[in-house]
Amino acid sequence: MPSTVTAILVAHRDPDHLRRSLDALAAQTRPADSVVVIGVDSDDATTAQASASAPDQLLASAERMPFGTALGVASRVVPPTESDDAWLWFLGQDTAPEPEALQSLMDTVAVSPSVAVAGPKLVDWDEASVIREQGISMTRFGATIVPVQDEFDQAQHDGTSDMLAVPAAGMLLRQKVWEQLGGFDQGLPVFDDGLDLCVRVRLAGHRVVMVPSARVASAADGTSVPVRSPKGRVRRRQHRQRRSAQLRRRMVYAPAFALVFHWLSLVPLAVVRSLGLLLAKQPGAIGGEFAAAFQTAFGGNRLGHARSTLARHRTVKWAAIAPLRIPLSQVRRMRAQRREASLVRLHGERRELNFFSGGGVWVVLATALMSIALFAPFLGSSQLGGGGLLPLNGIGTLWSELGYGWRELGIGFVGAADPFTAVLAVLGSLTFWQPSFALVLLWFAALPLAALGAWFLSTRLTHRAVLRATFALIWALGPMLFDALQQGRPAAVLVHVLLPWLFFAGTAAKRSWAAAATTGILAAAVLACSPLLAAALVVIWAIGLALSGRGVVRMLLVPIPTIALFAPVVWQQIARGTPLAVFADPGLPQVGGARHPLQVALGFADGGLGGWRELAETFGLNQLVPTIVVPILLAPIAVLALLALFLRGTIRATLCLVGALLGFATAVFALNVSLSVQGSEPVALFVGPALSLYWLGLVAAATMALVALGRFAIGPATVAVAFVAVAVAPLAIAVPLQNSAVSTGATAALPAYATAQAQTKPRTATLRLSPQSDGSVAAQLVHGTGVKLDEQSTLSATSRTLTRQERELATLAGNLTSASGLDASTLLRHFGVSFVLLQTSAGEGLSQASAAQARAEAALDGNPLLTQVAATDDAVLWSVPAQKTTVPVPPDAGGWLRVAVFVLLGLVFGLTLLLALPTGRTERGTLRRPTAAEVLGLQAKRRERAEAEPDAAGRADSPPAEPESDTSATGVEEPRDEQPIGDASVAEPPLAAAGAMNGTSAEHDTEVVRDGE
Structure with a gap:
């Protein structure tokens, strides 16, 4: 008896796709014996177009139904049969079979009576030489795997025929088997419908084969193949649907004795997988993870019916299909290959930082040697004292003081800890055996760490090694840093060290979850050290938020750690009627500092112009001399910063100067604002951290001017560095000359x-x-x-x-x-x-x-x-000889609120740290699937990279042929989640609030791939 084929085509509202599919169906060398077209959510135009092709049956439904459901409805108009020679061919309007497709499928099943399902090779809609999907399998644990996906078709996989499953799109299925098995599982509306049906076919004793010579073009518009879309909401929805399908199959396939254990594990497993999603930089998929778990557990989705259908028709054991599953080792290799291919596409537009070959290591080494020379008297010390420096408690006490609870300062009280306490806990943990020693290391490491951060930030501005070194040296020689070091202000020192890293991470925050999380943690640390900067950083963040495009969700993550860290102390300050006291300087209150806007404009946070007044007095010079000499020494920075407004890169220079203006305005505001007291004296806010922001904006703008000057930049850069070094010299040598407030030992210790x-x-x-x-x-x-530094509290210092x-x-x-x-x-x-x-x-x-x-x-x-x-x-x-006892700490100080605050901080910072960790797991959702053009160009790009690497090695120390300022403010590649922050050099405005001005949206460059476990 001759074989008959009934083609069932599902149509939706896309006339172009439908026209091509109908034409392709009519052009088959072996035509279908009958054609059934069903329109879902169809309009008159769709119905008219389908009718014009003269199908044997035309069905129309106003309801939007899944592909499998539509096929089930359409198959009801096909007369039932007991013949083994009646076949169904499933197509959608987004599938266009090549003329020989049906003939190849029928030739294969004709010589293999045991075959009940045959599937074609799905190729790209516009470029038939690109394989989009060829066969489906799954791992031992049931995760869907597409072995061949997004590859250039060189017939390299045409020797494979036996597959565990084939896609539903283009599937040729024996009609009798379709009727026996009851069609697709209605609980799998989008994903895994073909996989599940093929598994049931194999368990019923039939074979499933792949026919590589049968080629079907796939547009993936959502009719028969899930949509390939760069939109974030589509990816999140598909993750939920994919996970729901996997969990449903797990519940259907599980043996009866294990069913209850699988059910109980659904929600706990969602929690564990959510942590993995954070590590994989996919926080948007967490909601879908829980939705899928709860839907499977409580959705009432006819699991019993699906299990009974499977059991009723199964004739072989699960071991029969075990050889067709993909081993985990092969899964890892496949994902590694796809990751490599994705990175090859990306690296064509990225440049390495060249930290070692580009001179960065020499800048850090030079500043480290400078630091050792300037602070040589501190060598061998285990702790420092003087100024605002006090010892730290033991490591256990440091961490126990976080959040809310008993504060040991003075008489003692129950209240919120300063956010700065958390910074000290982290810092003290670096030398956990003696936390106070961490402050000694900070004093020695401040200069090289500041230079290191500034060097990395300079990679956002220039590729020239000499200009990167200029930026790093001028930043490390900032007057406000030496002011903080000589006055013993650890919070201000940390702000100067962390600010470059904050903006380095921030320039990529809109495109990368890791960068956004890192920015959030750094912002919390900076504001914990100097709440005074809150207004300026909020303005910068708001600018970045407004310009972040589709990366707005990542930008919204940035303030969350800061909000969580500050919430207890803000709440308590507001409750007692002193909301402005939130901005008080943390640590030991210190009297003194700059008192005139001119000193602020020059970058000095002390009242003596960085020691120049004392120097003039020593040599008997007029006190007007420092007010003339110091501005002259710092004039090159100001001139270059203003010059940047009139050279290439004006927009980015303007953004940098806006940041400088915000820092300067904050410093001027703080000059005469006193929020805390020391004894009977009011303590004004320290302007040093605000001056660090001011200095960063000026130096960034000046560097951009040097970039625009091209080959003429060496002279001005040298003069700027030399003049700044002279300007800070009196401050820098204060420790060797014993003019510093800082000394070895704990000066505030008891006898x-x-x-x-x-x-x-x-x-x-x-x-x-x-x-x-x-x-x-x-x-x-x-x-x-x-008294200990970590015991200090702004709640006590600002009490009225x-x-x-x-x-x-x-x-x-x-x-x-x-x-x-x-x-x-x-x-x-x-x-x-x-x-x-x-x-x-x-x-x-x-x-x-x-x-x-x-x-x-x-x-x-x-x-x-x-x-x-x-x-x-x-x-x-x-x-007091009569005193024999001590007063104990009140039991349960802080009560339940202490536990609640500690848990909240742990959750927020724990989850943020998971996002910030550079795991490099790129194959599972952080990189989009390539376009056909990218697949075709992959080999060419690899050859280009191979040819370029020798030339690049020879030019590593040479400046680029064109000035960096020619790089426009748009279209500049930024770091992505696939690499840790800093793996590539990109041109970014450092004060543009997490890179909001540059690059394209990350949403266009990411898509969750199908083969995630």
């Missing part, structure tokens, strides 16, 4: 007598009394071995009122430091005071502080409750 007792009783309390310039005495309760406990402590201090008949034993016992320490740094004289010191010393000596046990040049120590 050894008190420290020895605190070693055995950590809660030993010492009442520290410090005479003030107005004649008052400041009182502070110190527990343990002394005294608590009852603080008023009682003030009463105790006042009566101890003056002749009074009050019996202080009750208050001493209440606060657990074991020692009283009087600071004697005021010395002898006629000042109010000296008078207060003398009065206090006399009163303490005459107090019968106290016994003098030690005296130094700076302090006198009395003990």
Whole structure:
């Protein structure tokens, strides 16, 4: 009996695709015996066009239904049969078979009676030499694998015939088998419909073959083949559909005894896979992961019917199809090859950073040697003191202080930790055996780390090694950095070190999840060190957000870590009516700093123009000399920055100067704003971090001017570096000349007598009394071995009122430091005071502080409750012999809120870190599938790269033929998720808020591939 073929074609609203499909069907050398066309969600035009082809049956439905459902509806008009010679051919309007396709399929099944399903090779709609899909298989664990996908067709796979499954599009299926198995599983509307049907066909005892000579063009418009779309919402929807299909097949295929275990594992597995998706830089797929799990678990999607259908028709065991599954080792090889192909396409538009060959390592080495020379007196020290430097607690205490809970400062209180505490915890963990030593390393590493960050940021501006070195050196020689180092301000030092890295990562944030997460963490760290920068960075972020296009979701991630870190302290400051106190400088409050806008404009954060006033006084020069010399030394930077506005790259230079203006405005605003107090003196905000932002914008704009000058840039660059070095020289040599506030050892430590007792009783309390310039005495309760840097709190430093406990402590201090008949034993016992320490740094004289010191010393000596046990040049120590006990920390300080805040911070930063990790997992969704043109050009691009590499090696140290400023502000390639940040050099405006001005949208360049497990 001759074979008969009924072609069923599913049409939708696309006249061009439908016309080509109908024409291709009519042009078959072996025509179909009957044709059934079904229009889904069809309009009059679709129906008329299908009718014009004169099909044997024409069906139309206003309902939008999946491909498998439409085939099931259309097959009902085909008369049932028991013959083995009746076949169904499934096509969609997005499939156009070549003239010999049906003939090849029929020739194959004619000589193989055991074959029930034959599938064609799916090729590109516009370029038939590109294979889009050839066969389907799955791993041992049921993940869908397409062995041959997006390859140039050289008949290299034509020898393969037996396959586990073939796509539904173009499938030729024995009609009797179709009727026996009940068609496609309606629970698989988009993905895995063909795979599932073929698995059931094989388990029913039939064969499935691939016919490479049968070629069908596929447009993938969603009718029979899932849409290939670059849009993010399409990819996210397809991930959910793909995962739902995999979970459904798992539940259908599982043996009965394992079904409950699979069901219980659905949601936990979604949690684990979500972490993997973060590592794979696919956070947008997490929602679909959970949706698929809950849909499978509670969707009521007729799993029982599917399982019974499978069991009813299965005649062979699962072991029969095991040889057709893809081994995991082969899966890894396939994915590695696809990753390599994707990177080959990308590397054609990227340049290596050449950190070693381009001179970056020499810049870092030079600044490291400079740092060792300038801070040589600190060599061998285990900790530093003076200025704002204090020791750090042990590693366990450092981390326990995060979030919300007991604050050990002074009397102690329950409150939110400063965000800076988290930075200190991370920093102290680097030298976990002695956290205070991390501050010593920071002082030595500040210059090379600043130069390193600036060098990497300069790769966004230029490819010329000399200009990169210029940028890095000028940044490392910034006056505000040396101000912070000499005044002992670790927070300001960290801001200067981190700012280049923040903008380096930020320029790629809109295109890369890893870069966006890294930017978020760095922004949180910078703002934790200097909340003053919040307004400026928010403006920069808002500009980037407005210009980020389809990368807006990534940009929205950036502030989340900062919000989580600051939320507890912001809430508490607002609750007590001091919202502006959020912007107070963290760490130990320090009095002093710049007080004039001219000093700010020159980049100096101190009041002496970086030591130039003292230098002029030493040589007997007029004080006007520094105000003339210093501006002249810094003039080249300003001139070059302004010149950049009139050269090539004006837009990017303008953005850099906007950043500089924001930093300058922030510094001027901070000049006369005091939010915290030190004793009786108000403490103005430190302008150093704002000046770092100001300096970064100026140096970036100046570098862009040098880029535009081309071969004439060497002279101005040399002058700029030399002049800046001279300008900061008095500050730089402050430590060797012993003019720095920083010294070795802990200058604020308690006398050894008190420290020895605190070693055995950590809660030993010492009442520290410090005479003030107005004649008052400041009182502070110190527990343990002394005040620690991580114990400092802006909640305490910015408090406007005294608590009852603080008023009682003030009463105790006042009566101890003056002749009074009050019996202080009750208050001493209440606060657990074991020692009283009087600071004697005021010395002898006629000042109010000296008078207060003398009065206090006399009163303490005459107090019968106290016994003098030690005296130094700076302090006198009395003990309280009657004090035998210490006051413990209140139990459960912070309550449930402490746990909640800690868990919130852990979740936010843990998930953000997972996104930031450069895993390099590019084959599973972070790279899009190539176009046909890219597939065809892949071999050519590989040859070009192979030919270019020897030439590039020879020109590694040479400047490019054309100035970098010729690079336009658009179309510049940025880092993607497939490589860690910094693997390639790109031209970006460093202050353009995460690269919002450059490149095309990442959404166009990414698509989740089909073969993810």
